[in-house]
Amino acid sequence: MASPACRRDSLGARRRHGLSAHVLLVFFLMALDGLALQVRADKSNREAFVTNQLADSLSIVDLATFVLAAEIKIGGKPAGIALSPAGHEAYVTSPDSKELVVVDAEARRVAARIKAGEGPLGIAVNPRSGIIYVADWYKHRILAIDPATRQITGEVAVGNSPSGLALTPDGALLVSADRESNAVSIVDATRLERLASVSVGEHPFGIAIDKTGKLAVTANVVSGDVSIVDIEARKVVATVKVGARPYGVAIARGKAFVSNQGSRSVSVIDLATFKTINSIRVGEYPEGITADTAGRFVYIACWSDNTLERIDTETLAVTGRVPVGNGPRAFGAFLR
Numbered sequence: 001m002a003s004p005a006c007r008r009d010s011l012g013a014r015r016r017h018g019l020s021a022h023v024l025l026v027f028f029l030m031a032l033d034g035l036a037l038q039v040r041a042d043k044s045n046r047e048a049f050v051t052n053q054l055a056d057s058l059s060i061v062d063l064a065t066f067v068l069a070a071e072i073k074i075g076g077k078p079a080g081i082a083l084s085p086a087g088h089e090a091y092v093t094s095p096d097s098k099e100l101v102v103v104d105a106e107a108r109r110v111a112a113r114i115k116a117g118e119g120p121l122g123i124a125v126n127p128r129s130g131i132i133y134v135a136d137w138y139k140h141r142i143l144a145i146d147p148a149t150r151q152i153t154g155e156v157a158v159g160n161s162p163s164g165l166a167l168t169p170d171g172a173l174l175v176s177a178d179r180e181s182n183a184v185s186i187v188d189a190t191r192l193e194r195l196a197s198v199s200v201g202e203h204p205f206g207i208a209i210d211k212t213g214k215l216a217v218t219a220n221v222v223s224g225d226v227s228i229v230d231i232e233a234r235k236v237v238a239t240v241k242v243g244a245r246p247y248g249v250a251i252a253r254g255k256a257f258v259s260n261q262g263s264r265s266v267s268v269i270d271l272a273t274f275k276t277i278n279s280i281r282v283g284e285y286p287e288g289i290t291a292d293t294a295g296r297f298v299y300i301a302c303w304s305d306n307t308l309e310r311i312d313t314e315t316l317a318v319t320g321r322v323p324v325g326n327g328p329r330a331f332g333a334f335l336r
Helices: 011-042
Strands: 048-053 059-061 067-073 081-083 089-094 099-104 109-114 118-124 131-136 139-144 151-157 162-167 175-180 181-188 193-199 204-209 215-220 225-230 234-239 246-252 255-260 263-272 275-281 286-291 297-302 306-312 317-323
Touching: 048 081, 048 234, 067 109, 081 131, 089 118, 099 118, 099 139, 118 175, 131 162, 139 162, 139 286, 151 193, 151 255, 175 204, 175 215, 181 204, 193 234, 215 246, 215 255, 225 246, 225 255, 234 275, 246 297, 263 306
Parallel strands: 081 118, 118 162, 162 204, 204 246, 246 286
Antiparallel strands: 048 059, 059 067, 081 089, 089 099, 099 109, 118 131, 131 139, 139 151, 162 175, 175 181, 181 193, 204 215, 215 225, 225 234, 246 255, 255 263, 263 275, 286 297, 297 306, 306 317
């Protein structure tokens, strides 16, 4: 997005005309900013990038037609997925090969492979800086990677076995689900400083942050619930029971959508009341889940059925299903 980068004899007249020109320029730039905001608000996601762990591949699904558009060989049992802010690159974690795989989203090819710790799994991209954050499961840390140089530029120690990662909308804070510590870490995303650790349910895995940047929601696999964390207050404000083995969380239109591996369902929680309002039947062993930019749909990867499924966030019904590769995991934000 581009940044909003007559002679008179009387000094008073020159000042008046200068002021008018300045005012007109301000209004013009405000109009440009408004137009840019409207374009961003109206922008819809075009594609889903689904990591297939058993197939060692990445499936690309056209969201308009809801058909498989391409499949790219990745290797290393790909799991985590995130997109660059502009959507030109997809970043895939491959735990077995200990790599972050960079995919050119336009050319549909692997562009680079970066060694990323001992157990890269969860991943997130800073919406402002584009910095890539990778959770290193075995070393209990988060790595920061510069997308331009493709070099590790820093790291921060967190709890044991960090899994899901999420950032506040302003890119200031990074939150990790530290599975074996039964906690989440709150990290200054710029300084890579751990600010706090908040105890949550048993074995948190997936995590999402709402659009206000105030609430983080964790899927706690063993305790079968979600913890809702007030990020600023650094405390749990609610615990809500869901289905068996909750895995991932997506947030759309004031609701949290939680994929339940063991229940073949998605639980829907009202974030205003912290009450469960629905349970939606989906494919077998649902895992990765994310919402589109407009909050109109939520997409879920179903591991055992090898499908990507779509939920309408208004009707809370499944409205689409498309076959993808074997063992789809799609752990992260996988739409562009």
